Amino acid sequence: MSQIHIKQGHLIDPANHINRIADVYIAGGKVVSVTHEPAGFKATTVIDATHKVICPGFIDLSTRLREPGQSRKATFKSEAIAAASAGVTTMCLQPDTNPVIDTPAVAELIKELAEKAHYPQIYPIAALTRKLEGTELSSMLSLKQAGCIAVSNAQQAVKNLLILRRAMEYAASHDLLVMFRPNDYWLGNNGCAHEGAVATRYGLPSIPEEAETIALAQCLELVELTGCRMHFGQLSCKRSVIKIYQAKKYGLNISADVAIHQLHLTENDMIPFDSSYHVLPPFRTEEDREYLRQGLATGTLNSICSDHQPHDIDAKLGAFPETEPGVSSLETLLPLMLKLVEQGEISLQQGIAALSENPARVLHLNSGALTVGYAADVCVFDPELTWQVNAQNWKSQGINTPFWGQQFKGRVTHTIQAGKIIYSLE
Amino acid sequence: MIENIQLNSEGKLKHFLSIEGLNKTLLTEILDIADSFIGMNDQQIKKVPLLRGKTIVNLFFENSTRTRTTFELAAKRLSADVLSMSIATSSTSKGESLLDTIRNLEAMFVDMFVVRHAISGAAHFIAQHTSPHISVINAGDGQHAHPTQAMLDMFTIRQVKPDFSNLRVAIIGDILHSRVARSQIQALNILGAAEVRVIAPKTLLPSHVESLGVNVSHDLTSGLKDIDVIIMLRLQKERMTSALLPSESEYFKCFGLTEAKLKIAKPDAIVMHPGPINRGVEIDSKVADGPQSVILKQVSNGIAIRMAIMAMAMQKQGAVG
Numbered sequence: 001m002s003q004i005h006i007k008q009g010h011l012i013d014p015a016n017h018i019n020r021i022a023d024v025y026i027a028g029g030k031v032v033s034v035t036h037e038p039a040g041f042k043a044t045t046v047i048d049a050t051h052k053v054i055c056p057g058f059i060d061l062s063t064r065l066r067e068p069g070q071s072r073k074a075t076f077k078s079e080a081i082a083a084a085s086a087g088v089t090t091m092c093l094q095p096d097t098n099p100v101i102d103t104p105a106v107a108e109l110i111k112e113l114a115e116k117a118h119y120p121q122i123y124p125i126a127a128l129t130r131k132l133e134g135t136e137l138s139s140m141l142s143l144k145q146a147g148c149i150a151v152s153n154a155q156q157a158v159k160n161l162l163i164l165r166r167a168m169e170y171a172a173s174h175d176l177l178v179m180f181r182p183n184d185y186w187l188g189n190n191g192c193a194h195e196g197a198v199a200t201r202y203g204l205p206s207i208p209e210e211a212e213t214i215a216l217a218q219c220l221e222l223v224e225l226t227g228c229r230m231h232f233g234q235l236s237c238k239r240s241v242i243k244i245y246q247a248k249k250y251g252l253n254i255s256a257d258v259a260i261h262q263l264h265l266t267e268n269d270m271i272p273f274d275s276s277y278h279v280l281p282p283f284r285t286e287e288d289r290e291y292l293r294q295g296l297a298t299g300t301l302n303s304i305c306s307d308h309q310p311h312d313i314d315a316k317l318g319a320f321p322e323t324e325p326g327v328s329s330l331e332t333l334l335p336l337m338l339k340l341v342e343q344g345e346i347s348l349q350q351g352i353a354a355l356s357e358n359p360a361r362v363l364h365l366n367s368g369a370l371t372v373g374y375a376a377d378v379c380v381f382d383p384e385l386t387w388q389v390n391a392q393n394w395k396s397q398g399i400n401t402p403f404w405g406q407q408f409k410g411r412v413t414h415t416i417q418a419g420k421i422i423y424s425l426e
Numbered sequence: 427m428i429e430n431i432q433l434n435s436e437g438k439l440k441h442f443l444s445i446e447g448l449n450k451t452l453l454t455e456i457l458d459i460a461d462s463f464i465g466m467n468d469q470q471i472k473k474v475p476l477l478r479g480k481t482i483v484n485l486f487f488e489n490s491t492r493t494r495t496t497f498e499l500a501a502k503r504l505s506a507d508v509l510s511m512s513i514a515t516s517s518t519s520k521g522e523s524l525l526d527t528i529r530n531l532e533a534m535f536v537d538m539f540v541v542r543h544a545i546s547g548a549a550h551f552i553a554q555h556t557s558p559h560i561s562v563i564n565a566g567d568g569q570h571a572h573p574t575q576a577m578l579d580m581f582t583i584r585q586v587k588p589d590f591s592n593l594r595v596a597i598i599g600d601i602l603h604s605r606v607a608r609s610q611i612q613a614l615n616i617l618g619a620a621e622v623r624v625i626a627p628k629t630l631l632p633s634h635v636e637s638l639g640v641n642v643s644h645d646l647t648s649g650l651k652d653i654d655v656i657i658m659l660r661l662q663k664e665r666m667t668s669a670l671l672p673s674e675s676e677y678f679k680c681f682g683l684t685e686a687k688l689k690i691a692k693p694d695a696i697v698m699h700p701g702p703i704n705r706g707v708e709i710d711s712k713v714a715d716g717p718q719s720v721i722l723k724q725v726s727n728g729i730a731i732r733m734a735i736m737a738m739a740m741q742k743q744g745a746v747g
Contacts, residue, residue, distance in 0.1 A: 319524070
């Protein structure tokens with residue numbers, strides 16, 4: 001097994017309160033020291049991290065790799081490379097694959113696909129309800145035993161609150177984390193854009209923020225009723241942030257994340273009818289974005305996810321409402337986080353914590369930190385290196401990003417997963 | 427903002443997709459050119475050779491009689507070869523994508539597409555993906571825009587009331603689902619109307635409707651005060667089943683235009699409707715057929731305005747003048 005010495009980088013490890021120039025020593029797949037060279041350590045690889053940042057590898061709470069079922073959009077192979085190049089060392093996979101992750105067989109298939117893609121740290125999230133239909137419970141315990149890290153109903157709303165209650169109770173019985181994107185089916189009304197001035201001008205079917213906040217409020221009540229461990233994902237608006245803040249203060253056992261692009265784009269940034277801006281939940285107002293940013297800065301939203309959704313070209317080729325929602329977003333995760341730091345919204349430590357320490361806590365994983373004895377999941381990045389989002393640099397099979405062609409600052413140079421270098425920038 | 431794919435590098439009309447992004451000079455030019463065509467309606471030979479040798483395809487992914495017919499007549503009067511296709515019952519029902527349909531037709535050397543589609547943004551999408559020499563005219567896309575209808579309405583208004591700056595215009599009914607209303611509001615604001623007022627129950631108004639540049643009223647009686655132009659919108663039957671309204675009769679009671687209500691507006695107010703009319707739902711027959719109604723005039727004007735827009739969009743290729 002290789003021994004890696006990462007030299008003289010700016011080590012930021014929020015979980016261990018480290019923020020200084022340091023060396024990291026990796027042996028046997030684990031972090032062995034972050035202070036001095038351990039006795040008998042013989043580096044097989046030395047990474048010079050001068051002027052670079054060393055931090056825990058990123059943990060993505062919501063990703064779609066499109067397999068099984070939609071390999072025309074992306075594959076484990078293509079997206080594992082994209083993830084590695086983005087400094088992401090752990091991914092949680094939403095269950096809306098085809099077939100849905102609602103049987104242990106599919107969960108095992110995912111583990112197998114991950115191994116084959118040489119990217120083992122992919123955790124399937126099991127379906128909360130069978131086929132995500134919101135009518136019957138999935139076999140959560142068997143799915144947990146097959147390696148599922150949580151349960152979720154992905155983008156599908158659970159229309160029947162009694163079913164949701166029972167699903168949450170059942171998950172709580174097995175200490176399963178429920179991941180939930182609040183979305184009221186009826187109020188959402190098959191919309192594709194934020195209910196506001198832009199959707200009105202372009203005649204786009206719209207989704208009010210109440211589709212999110214009302215579903216969130218209902219679900220918070222059910223958290224209290226069921227005692228379930230709950231993580232709210234991809235929140236999009238001001239009043240959701242306020243509700244999470246109040247519920248946490250009240251003492252509920254919850255956490256929440258925001259998708260990286262929601263921290264940057266609003267309805268006003270949308271180029272009319274440009275399907276690369278078609279996302280769910282939709283881009284909302286500047287005020288909403290402000291609250292999401294504040295929510296992140298104050299810890300109300302503790303994590304940032306990529307909400308990576310690669311698409312084939314055809315999925316995005318059509319009149320806006322008919323195209324499929326989602327952004328291919330792994331590779332812009334770090335530079336967009338760094339942009340928030342540059343804009344003074346959050347500190348670099350906070351940004352890194354939101355991508356590593358905090359999601360690890362949500363998932364109860366012993367990772368997201370460079371603690372001695374932990375598996376060595378490490379990201380080394382050059383915060384000053386600029387690059388362009390273009391065909392030459394892009395790794396994901398999905399090129400559906402509203403940031404295509406843009407120049408970004410901050411680029412991953414090395415990614416180490418469980419002590420193995422899975423990416424290094426040429 | 428719609429990036430202006432509607433105009434070529436010289437600022438001339440290339441596509442006609444939306445009123446948004448066009449200026450007063452261009453809208454006035456459309457109205458003036460339409461004026462020069464209007465006399466043709468009374469001539470023995472109702473044809474000019476402006477688009478001779480050009481092929482125009484009417485692509486109607488959604489049913490329409492009036493709009494399709496007037497586009498067809500307009501094209502024929504410009505001497506173009508015109509083909510009308512109802513795609514609603516054609517290849518897309520066999521699973522062919524919108525883009526494939528367009529590309530197949532393109533391969534038949536078409537010069538212009540006139541497109542109606544049930545999805546907002548469809549005409550814009552087609553304009554972005556056709557070959558550069560092809561013009562696209564939006565004949566209505568989803569709830570977004572119906573710019574030729576709006577222009578023929580402006581034309582009709584101008585015939586009776588030439589100065590827009592004095593005009594108070596009320597648009598009444600289902601604004602939420604109306605592409606016609608959106609385009610009318612934009613055109614009226616660009617042409618400098620004194621006021622555009624929308625009158626409807628909250629269920630039929632889009633959120634942030636004020637951002638379109640209108641005043642809002644939920645009451646027809648007070649809303650009609652001082653109004654010069656009344657535009658009634660068609661009420662679709664589906665609005666009752668989707669719980670936007672309780673019943674046609676209650677709607678008529680609140681928002682139906684009757685002779686008594688018409689009296690609240692200015693005495694010389696005109697009454698318009700993009701058609702087809704639901705008599706006794708949004709408008710009383712006595713008003714629809716009455717002396718203040720210009721509804722049939724709108725239909726006749728539709729031909730001239732569409733001729734003007736088609737001729738202008740083709741001008742970029744040197745086909746005209």
